[in-house]
Structure formats: C-alpha cells, structure tokens
Amino acid sequence: MSGRLYxxxxxPGDPELLTLKAVRLIAEADVIAYPAPADxxxxxxxxxxxxxxxxxxTEIVIETPMIxxxxxxxxxxxxxxxxxxxxxxxxxxxxxxxxxxPFLYGSFMYLFGRLAADFESEVxxxxxxxxxxxxxxxxxxxxxxxxLTIVPAPLDEAELEARIAIADAVAIMKVGRxxxxxxxxxxxxxRLETAVYVERATLAGERVLPLTELKTERAPYFSxxxxxxxxxxxx
Amino acid sequence: MSGRLYxxxxxPGDPELLTLKAVRLIAEADVIAYPAPADxxxxxxxxxxxxxxxxxxTEIVIETPMIxxxxxxxxxxxxxxxxxxxxxxxxxxxxxxxxxxPFLYGSFMYLFGRLAADFESEVxxxxxxxxxxxxxxxxxxxxxxxxLTIVPAPLDEAELEARIAIADAVAIMKVGRxxxxxxxxxxxxxRLETAVYVERATLAGERVLPLTELKTERAPYFSxxxxxxxxxxxx
Numbered sequence: 446m447s448g449r450l451y452x453x454x455x456x457p458g459d460p461e462l463l464t465l466k467a468v469r470l471i472a473e474a475d476v477i478a479y480p481a482p483a484d485x486x487x488x489x490x491x492x493x494x495x496x497x498x499x500x501x502x503t504e505i506v507i508e509t510p511m512i513x514x515x516x517x518x519x520x521x522x523x524x525x526x527x528x529x530x531x532x533x534x535x536x537x538x539x540x541x542x543x544x545x546x547p548f549l550y551g552s553f554m555y556l557f558g559r560l561a562a563d564f565e566s567e568v569x570x571x572x573x574x575x576x577x578x579x580x581x582x583x584x585x586x587x588x589x590x591x592x593l594t595i596v597p598a599p600l601d602e603a604e605l606e607a608r609i610a611i612a613d614a615v616a617i618m619k620v621g622r623x624x625x626x627x628x629x630x631x632x633x634x635x636r637l638e639t640a641v642y643v644e645r646a647t648l649a650g651e652r653v654l655p656l657t658e659l660k661t662e663r664a665p666y667f668s669x670x671x672x673x674x675x676x677x678x679x680x
Numbered sequence: 681m682s683g684r685l686y687x688x689x690x691x692p693g694d695p696e697l698l699t700l701k702a703v704r705l706i707a708e709a710d711v712i713a714y715p716a717p718a719d720x721x722x723x724x725x726x727x728x729x730x731x732x733x734x735x736x737x738t739e740i741v742i743e744t745p746m747i748x749x750x751x752x753x754x755x756x757x758x759x760x761x762x763x764x765x766x767x768x769x770x771x772x773x774x775x776x777x778x779x780x781x782p783f784l785y786g787s788f789m790y791l792f793g794r795l796a797a798d799f800e801s802e803v804x805x806x807x808x809x810x811x812x813x814x815x816x817x818x819x820x821x822x823x824x825x826x827x828l829t830i831v832p833a834p835l836d837e838a839e840l841e842a843r844i845a846i847a848d849a850v851a852i853m854k855v856g857r858x859x860x861x862x863x864x865x866x867x868x869x870x871r872l873e874t875a876v877y878v879e880r881a882t883l884a885g886e887r888v889l890p891l892t893e894l895k896t897e898r899a900p901y902f903s904x905x906x907x908x909x910x911x912x913x914x915x
Contacts, residue, residue, distance in 0.1 A: 546811035554820040556720035576781035576805035
C-alpha cells in the first residue's frame, strides 16, 4: 500500500502557532520534506517546525533557487516529485512542511499538482501570515461586508493601483524590493496614513510600525503591508 | 494589576486545528468568553474549543442577536465589554474564543475596539475558514503573483460582479441566502465551471462539491465558494 502525502501548514513563525494536527502528523510521518533556498540558507519551514520534529526522521531538503522576480523552474518540482513518489510507493508517508498556509501562495501546490492524482493526499491548513500580521499589528483586516484583497507587490504600478483603489482593505505581500513602488501607490490613493508595516510577524526580530515611519528603501521577503480605506476603520 | 485580554482564533471547526498557543492560553485563562446566537443555539466557537476547556472555568456567553442582513447592535458589545472589563479590573485574564481567525470578519474586533486602549491585550491568530476550505477542496487559492479577493456574498449584484471580474481568484463568504445571486454572477463571468462549494469545512457533515452540482437555493452560514479565472489554474 502506498504512503500518504501531507501538505502541512506550520504557521507564520512562532512554533507555538502550529496546530495540534500538524504536530501529530509531523511526529507520525516517515519522511519530512521542506523547501529551502538553494544558497544554503536555513529553511524557514524547518526552523518553525524544528521543536516538533523527532530526532532521526528521514528529511528531504527541497532546494529551491530564489531569483528575485522569477519563479522556481518546473524541473525542480519535477525532480522532487519523483523523489517523494519513491517514498510513497515504498509505503512511507511524507509530510511536506509549508510556511503559513499551504494553499495561500505556498510552493507545496506545485508538488500537490504533480502527486495528488496518483497518491492519497491531505492538506492541513495553517495559520497564515495574513492573520498573523493583523494580530501583531492589532489591526482588524475586514469586518461586516467589507472586501479584502491580497495583492503581491511585484505587480506593476498601474495594476497595483487599480486593485488597491477598489478594495476596502488590502494586504500587500512579497514587499521586498518593491517597497518604494508600494509607498508611491498608497500615497497616490491617500492610504499611506492608515498603512502598517509588519516584518517577521511572530518571529524573533519582529517589527511593527506605521509605514510612514519606515525609513528603508527595501523590505525583507517576510514582510507585509496592511492598508485600509480611512473610512473603513469601524471596529 | 489588571488581567490580560486575549482574542483567540480557534480555527474552522476541527478541534485538532487549534494552535498549541490557543490550547495553552485557554487552559491558563481565568475566564473564557465566546459568542453564541441569542436564540439558544450552541456557540460554534465553544463547540470547537470544547475538548480543550478545563472543567470549572468561569464562562461568559456573549449572546448575539442574529438577524439576517443586519449586524449586531453596538449596545450588545458595549454591555459585554463592561462585563469583561470587570473581570480584567479584578486581575482575572479573559480569553475570548473566535471561530477561524479573530481579525478576518470576526466579531472579537468589536470587543477589542472597546477594551484594547485600557487593558493589555493579545490577539492569537487562528486557521481561517479560507485556508480550511481550500485545503478540503484540494484547490490552491493563489500562486505566484495572482490576486485573491475575499468578497462577502451580501454585496449587491453589480458590486459583486465588479469585484469578482478583476480578481484572479475569489473566496465568496457568507453565502447563505445569497446563493442564487452568486451563481448568476459567476455564470455571467464564465467562472461557474471552476467554482467549488464548501460547507462546514473540517466539521462533521462537511460537503465539498462543484457548484454546478449543488441543487439547493440556499446555503448555510458556514459555507464558502471558491472560484478562479479558468486560465489561473496553473499549479
């Protein structure tokens, strides 16, 4: 009998934000896999789940080239899908760890797309960076019948502006080197004053401050900007 | 010294989707509070967290009138904020349980808005129904630089259409009696074929099916529709 494939959300950073189900499945799985930058930097997902990974597990490091502005090549996922399929075919369960929630911009979906038709699989949702950033900022995302739009900062300026203009609230992800562009768009739309910048939410080195007080030109990958229409703050 | 106020996300339904932090704080808090419909129906948040609530805790039922199309009156939150403040002033910590994530359409924000200026408070993010519905449907929400919009179904038809038309992916919340309107809009936009209906995700009685196969005219409150631009399915 084939092993089961799990995509496990490990949450935004604090190891205490893993779910009970994630902890149980990590303990039970035969093999633990997780993405890591190909440059040897530590895997964020492995770091978050670390306290819950029993010693002696077989681990697969999914080395992912991180080229700004580009997405990992399909051949990377093709290769790791084969390696994971070998374990599943041998009857071993494989838990793939995912930062935040697996299906919200998570790279697990590329493995899921390659393996879910052939193997029993289960996705375990996790606490997303979205909810974590709002919690740490002490700022509700949306209430009542408001619309929330999640926008990746790499979009071009006109597209960013169009998306943000009609949303009651926005969460701008993947800020990185797009910080200046985001600032310009929010300024144009009169939303700079309501914008909050959150970096490394729930992790050591967390920063939460009004965007207008942020003095850098570049943000790390793990940062987010939350902004609301001024009149939408009704909570 | 005053007690501390916690807003605790208990996740979408499965008690195993509570975070370790939620479980710890529920065990430690002096008082547990949670919303429940004023008609005597069981509190969903209490039901989810039930297995983790120690016997003998002081509990506050936040009775909330549920009138379709209306939001709870401010006087309800005014009254419960006073009751909670009395506990906090007496040095007792109060954990308010919230379905899903506290700051994503959660009613906790109304208590937070009334109490956070006067008392130490902390929001503990939880697994949202958004990630849970996507996980149970086996359908990624968004990848790469796609835009995700979260739209409450009670919006009027023209507004719904405008919001859905420009999003790569949408999650339509609070479907309830708006099911026919949502179907009409998705049909007009050519997104009916990609739409998935999810009811009671991760709970007993869960249903996941293509929207085109759903034969009712009304959906329960705990239901969601996920729909993507056909060409956006690239995972």
